[in-house]
Amino acid sequence: MTLIYQLINGLQIGSIYALVALGYSMVYGIVRLINFAHGEIIMVGAYCVWFCMSRLALPALPAVAITVIVCAVLGVSIERIAYKPLRKSARISLLITAIGVSFLLQNLAQLIFTANPRMFTNLFTGSIAIGTQEISAATVATIGVSVVLMIALSVLVNKTRIGKAMRAVSEDADAAQLMGINVNSVISFTFAIGSALAAIAAVLYCCSYSQISPTMGSMLGLKAFVAAVLGGIGSIPGAMTGGLCIGIAESLTKGYISSQLSDAVVFGILIVVLLIKPTGIFGRGDHQKV
Amino acid sequence: MMTKKNVGGRYLLNTVATCLLFGAIMLVVESGLINRYMAMMLIPVGYNIILATSLNLSAGFLGQLPLGHAGFMSIGAYTCALFTMAVDMPAAVEFPLGLLIGGVAAALCGVIIGLPALRLRGDYLAIITLGFGEIIRVIILNLDFTGGAFGLKGIPKYTTIPVVFVCVVITIFAIHTLIKSRHGRAILSIREDEIAAEASGISTTYYKVLAFSFSAFFAGIAGGLYAHYLSILGPANFGFMKSVEILVMVVLGGLGSMMGSVVSATALTLLPELLRGFSEYRMIVYSLLLVIVMIFKPSGLFGRYDFSLGDSLGKIGSIFRRKKKPEQGGENDESDS
Numbered sequence: 259m260t261l262i263y264q265l266i267n268g269l270q271i272g273s274i275y276a277l278v279a280l281g282y283s284m285v286y287g288i289v290r291l292i293n294f295a296h297g298e299i300i301m302v303g304a305y306c307v308w309f310c311m312s313r314l315a316l317p318a319l320p321a322v323a324i325t326v327i328v329c330a331v332l333g334v335s336i337e338r339i340a341y342k343p344l345r346k347s348a349r350i351s352l353l354i355t356a357i358g359v360s361f362l363l364q365n366l367a368q369l370i371f372t373a374n375p376r377m378f379t380n381l382f383t384g385s386i387a388i389g390t391q392e393i394s395a396a397t398v399a400t401i402g403v404s405v406v407l408m409i410a411l412s413v414l415v416n417k418t419r420i421g422k423a424m425r426a427v428s429e430d431a432d433a434a435q436l437m438g439i440n441v442n443s444v445i446s447f448t449f450a451i452g453s454a455l456a457a458i459a460a461v462l463y464c465c466s467y468s469q470i471s472p473t474m475g476s477m478l479g480l481k482a483f484v485a486a487v488l489g490g491i492g493s494i495p496g497a498m499t500g501g502l503c504i505g506i507a508e509s510l511t512k513g514y515i516s517s518q519l520s521d522a523v524v525f526g527i528l529i530v531v532l533l534i535k536p537t538g539i540f541g542r543g544d545h546q547k548v
Numbered sequence: 549m550m551t552k553k554n555v556g557g558r559y560l561l562n563t564v565a566t567c568l569l570f571g572a573i574m575l576v577v578e579s580g581l582i583n584r585y586m587a588m589m590l591i592p593v594g595y596n597i598i599l600a601t602s603l604n605l606s607a608g609f610l611g612q613l614p615l616g617h618a619g620f621m622s623i624g625a626y627t628c629a630l631f632t633m634a635v636d637m638p639a640a641v642e643f644p645l646g647l648l649i650g651g652v653a654a655a656l657c658g659v660i661i662g663l664p665a666l667r668l669r670g671d672y673l674a675i676i677t678l679g680f681g682e683i684i685r686v687i688i689l690n691l692d693f694t695g696g697a698f699g700l701k702g703i704p705k706y707t708t709i710p711v712v713f714v715c716v717v718i719t720i721f722a723i724h725t726l727i728k729s730r731h732g733r734a735i736l737s738i739r740e741d742e743i744a745a746e747a748s749g750i751s752t753t754y755y756k757v758l759a760f761s762f763s764a765f766f767a768g769i770a771g772g773l774y775a776h777y778l779s780i781l782g783p784a785n786f787g788f789m790k791s792v793e794i795l796v797m798v799v800l801g802g803l804g805s806m807m808g809s810v811v812s813a814t815a816l817t818l819l820p821e822l823l824r825g826f827s828e829y830r831m832i833v834y835s836l837l838l839v840i841v842m843i844f845k846p847s848g849l850f851g852r853y854d855f856s857l858g859d860s861l862g863k864i865g866s867i868f869r870r871k872k873k874p875e876q877g878g879e880n881d882e883s884d885s
Contacts, residue, residue: 290671292671292674292675340839340843343843344842344843344846347846348846349671350611350613350803351842351846352842353613353671353674354613354795354799354838354842355838355839355842355843357792357795357838358835358836358837358838358839358842359835359839360835361789361792361831361834361835361838362832362835362836362839364831364835365831365832365835366832368831369829369832476788480678480682483675484679487672487675516690518686518689518690519686519690521682521686522682522683522686522687525679525680525682525683525686526683528675528676528679529664529665529676529679529680529683532665532668532672532675532676533664533667536668536672
């Protein structure tokens, strides 16, 4: 259990956090909402890929594709049904609605799949030897897939037309609308991308941790949210950095202090960050006006 | 609303109404009109009312969104239980003392958490209180004297219906008088517009921490009652789920309505018990309710309306005088004036 090993473990869970944090961050950047239901989308994704593979006996790639589509549709429908009617009302109502949706999904899953955890068979078998260390293929795949997705997302946001529209809406939604941007479809697109990333994060998470339960999304979601806040919520490079930092901090705590305290350390980091620099590492200041 | 001269009369009226309500409850329980099981349900109803009204203070009246109310409840519960288990005094002395210590411990934590957390607003406050709530839970899980994951067993069963009733009345009275006072107006002004309040010379941090720790204090008392009712405590009982359950009660009743909190806490505690087969779907119904209420009536069922026995009797009286209608009193709630 050397330091390198812990760091690689941290990178692996960190890149999953980063993928989920991206969803939180993009949604927050555009509609200023902490989408509490995002964690539950991971859980739905996990159940979906499990169902496709072990019940419908589909091969891995179609199963993952179906999962991504299911999650994207779910994310967009949540936005359309629950968040859109409240877009103009108080932020607290929107936040409470998000909590409500999250609990609804969690409890529906509990009713449908029962509270017993399901086992998921790893998609990536075998391991790679680097020096004297054995690193599982799942770890390598997780880090690799995340890096590719993050690069793709950066390109999407910075180089394409829709990315420009997303940036414009997050800057000022009203002004963007006046410039002829369809704000509703941009918001839906953002939710779809965020949920699709969450679906892939779910598959990667299941490959390494193999247990699927209705409550798996809430802790994972909360930690990813902490990562988004740490990096500066609303910022895409921030979410990536934050995710990796949280992952490494958690893995080092597990390795060297106590595995039970790792959650407390993560939330401790959140509190320290919020107190010292509430906007996070890459966050922009949110000016208050009367 | 309230003129100076009839304040004394209103206190008297409410005291009488409260005593009558207490008498009615005890009569119903003692005479066996409702069965033993339903009578025992009055205790959860009571501590849930305390939890909901206390959260309403910081969510409804102060206008913040704390998501760690269960954390304060757990501090009160563990402190009170550990105290009564450690000391050797008659129950009549150690239980109220334990409740008080539990409440004070929770309030102290409220100050410690509130001072840094309340500098943030809105979403960030919600998240930081959520973080603190989780940290409290993890700490309790890892300490030795709290029994860790196995929980604390063998807590004496001191919580009875009269004790809970007295605590509920004290909570409602205290929060009500706080809101109607000068400090209460300052708290309400922060909800309406924080910047304007600050510009008018209100120390927003002071009043935020005041309301927050008040709310934590009563959550601690509710925790103490809870501990001595169940006689067993586990950290799993105080997760994020519990905080949300309390939040649902407040939101459903109406943010800023004491009566709303009382009614919805009572209804949401009794409903699953009355409909036995329903309990499996309880959390689904809870979450659906939350979403539906937010979409269609974001202010909750009662909005900011509050029941006032004095005003209602006055209205009934004026109807009576005008139309000579038969008297229709007796619908007293625990709300004060």
